[in-house]
Amino acid sequence: MPDIRGALGFGQDDASWLQSMYAAGELAAMPFATWFAITFSLRRFHMWMLSSMLVLALVMPWLPSLPLMILARGIQGLIAGTLIPLLMMSALRFLPPPIRLHGLALYAMTATFAPNVAVWLAAWCLDGLHDWRWAYWLVIPPGLLALALVGWGIPKMPLALPRMRQANWFGMGLGIPGLVLLALALDQGVRLDWLHSPVVRALLILGGTFTALFLVSEWRHSAPFMRLQMLSRCNLGLGFSIFFCLLITLSAGVALPVNTLVHLHGFRMYEVAPLGLSIGLPQLVLGPAVALLLYQRWVDARHLFVLGLLLIATACWMASQIDPSWMVQEFHLIQVLQALGQPLAVVSLLFLGTSVVQPMEGPSVAGIINTLRALGTVCSGALVGELMHVCGSFHASALADQGAQWMARAGALGAGYAPSWGQELAEQVTVLAAADVFRLFALLALLLIPGVLCLQHIPAPKIPPRPQPSVQPLSPAKG
Numbered sequence: 001m002p003d004i005r006g007a008l009g010f011g012q013d014d015a016s017w018l019q020s021m022y023a024a025g026e027l028a029a030m031p032f033a034t035w036f037a038i039t040f041s042l043r044r045f046h047m048w049m050l051s052s053m054l055v056l057a058l059v060m061p062w063l064p065s066l067p068l069m070i071l072a073r074g075i076q077g078l079i080a081g082t083l084i085p086l087l088m089m090s091a092l093r094f095l096p097p098p099i100r101l102h103g104l105a106l107y108a109m110t111a112t113f114a115p116n117v118a119v120w121l122a123a124w125c126l127d128g129l130h131d132w133r134w135a136y137w138l139v140i141p142p143g144l145l146a147l148a149l150v151g152w153g154i155p156k157m158p159l160a161l162p163r164m165r166q167a168n169w170f171g172m173g174l175g176i177p178g179l180v181l182l183a184l185a186l187d188q189g190v191r192l193d194w195l196h197s198p199v200v201r202a203l204l205i206l207g208g209t210f211t212a213l214f215l216v217s218e219w220r221h222s223a224p225f226m227r228l229q230m231l232s233r234c235n236l237g238l239g240f241s242i243f244f245c246l247l248i249t250l251s252a253g254v255a256l257p258v259n260t261l262v263h264l265h266g267f268r269m270y271e272v273a274p275l276g277l278s279i280g281l282p283q284l285v286l287g288p289a290v291a292l293l294l295y296q297r298w299v300d301a302r303h304l305f306v307l308g309l310l311l312i313a314t315a316c317w318m319a320s321q322i323d324p325s326w327m328v329q330e331f332h333l334i335q336v337l338q339a340l341g342q343p344l345a346v347v348s349l350l351f352l353g354t355s356v357v358q359p360m361e362g363p364s365v366a367g368i369i370n371t372l373r374a375l376g377t378v379c380s381g382a383l384v385g386e387l388m389h390v391c392g393s394f395h396a397s398a399l400a401d402q403g404a405q406w407m408a409r410a411g412a413l414g415a416g417y418a419p420s421w422g423q424e425l426a427e428q429v430t431v432l433a434a435a436d437v438f439r440l441f442a443l444l445a446l447l448l449i450p451g452v453l454c455l456q457h458i459p460a461p462k463i464p465p466r467p468q469p470s471v472q473p474l475s476p477a478k479g
């Protein structure tokens with residue numbers, strides 16, 4: 001964002017809406033994506049959405065004004081928000097049981113691999129190619145590859161247009177604006193000081209009201225976009241609630257260390273991006289490895305989940321020992337624990353949740369879990385920002401009082417140290433606030449463990465034995 005703002009001359013407050021609108025659009029699309037994919041055929045709808053997102057990415061840097069960019073960014077988020085539910089829906093619909101867990105492990109990488117590696121990739125484009133426009137264009141090469149794979153791999157299916165007459169259009173008319181307004185309130189709340197801002201108050205009231213009415217409408221409708229009654233099943237209702245809290249905890253893996261080091265030492269993103277790589281790249285091996293473990297009959301997925309939470313909690317507690325001298329290398333062991341804990345938790349949860357649904361219920365489950373995923377991501381950013389602000393204000397007040405007393409005792413000698421004291425005060429406030437947030441996230445990870453143990457035990461799926469080739473008897477030799 002600093003590179004984009006500098007290139008285009010946007011102010012920090014105004015440009016913050018670029019990120020907010022994308023997050024709002026992504027959240028608003030999640031509940032409805034799978035319904036449209038079934039109605040217009042998965043292959044056709046997926047290719048439309050992916051092509052539209054790439055076109056918007058191509059033209060984004062050429063838009064002449066900030067309002068136009070904000071509008072286009074919101075539309076791009078709305079389009080991109082349809083893609084992740086389609087991934088999960090495809091895994092549940094097309095993959096047979098012997099490899100379905102591997103598909104879910106790949107889907108889990110949307111939370112553990114993609115966001116972490118994307119930090120490094122975007123930073124490398126900006127610092128290596130020296131062109132801020134690549135912040136938007138970097139999605140085009142992998143997007144074109146994905147477009148070709150979708151066209152080749154997803155089967156053609158007929159349109160199901162009669163479903164259009166049965167849809168809950170009234171609920172959709174409430175849900176999209178409600179989720180957009182709610183996401184904007186959460187993303188802008190810290191910057192605008194929450195309820196002290198009339199803008200945030202209006203966004204929260206309208207967004208909360210529309211979203212609540214949308215959920216009531218979905219519950220009562222005969223053909224909803226998301227079948228909310230499924231949440232009465234323990235592994236879905238309780239499991240998805242745990243998933244929402246887990247997503248908040250995962251922000252301690254990369255987002256919180258990166259923001260802390262940037263504030264402490266003024267690092268550019270490229271200098272701290274290895275923190276994301278150290279978690280993201282191992283997921284290419286660890287995700288499939290966890291899936292293989294879950295296929296073993298002696299493995300209880302709940303115990304793997306608990307192990308993942310313990311590793312995440314340990315990593316957060318170790319990170320809470322941070323001091324102003326810490327650099328990227330001090331986080332290496334912490335990141336190793338996060339890299340191990342995240343796939344154990346996320347893949348196990350997906351297995352426990354999706355094992356209690358039928359294949360035909362997959363689209364509805366994909367809509368619910370991805371809506372929670374997007375909402376959890378927005379809430380995570382808001383919670384981290386607010387906790388850093390509250391804890392920072394508390395420590396700043398306490399340290400300022402101590403500093404004032406020291407300066408009064410030191411008299412004229414202390415006045416000469418005032419500039420360096422101010423800088424040291426800012427560093428200490430950042431460190432102490434970050435340490436508090438790390439401790440809170442460690443506690444949250446531990447508090448999730450009893451809920452995990454209350455989930456229904458799901459035995460490992462049975463893999464049918466491979467058929468043995470038939471052995472033909474040898475014919476007697478002739479001659």
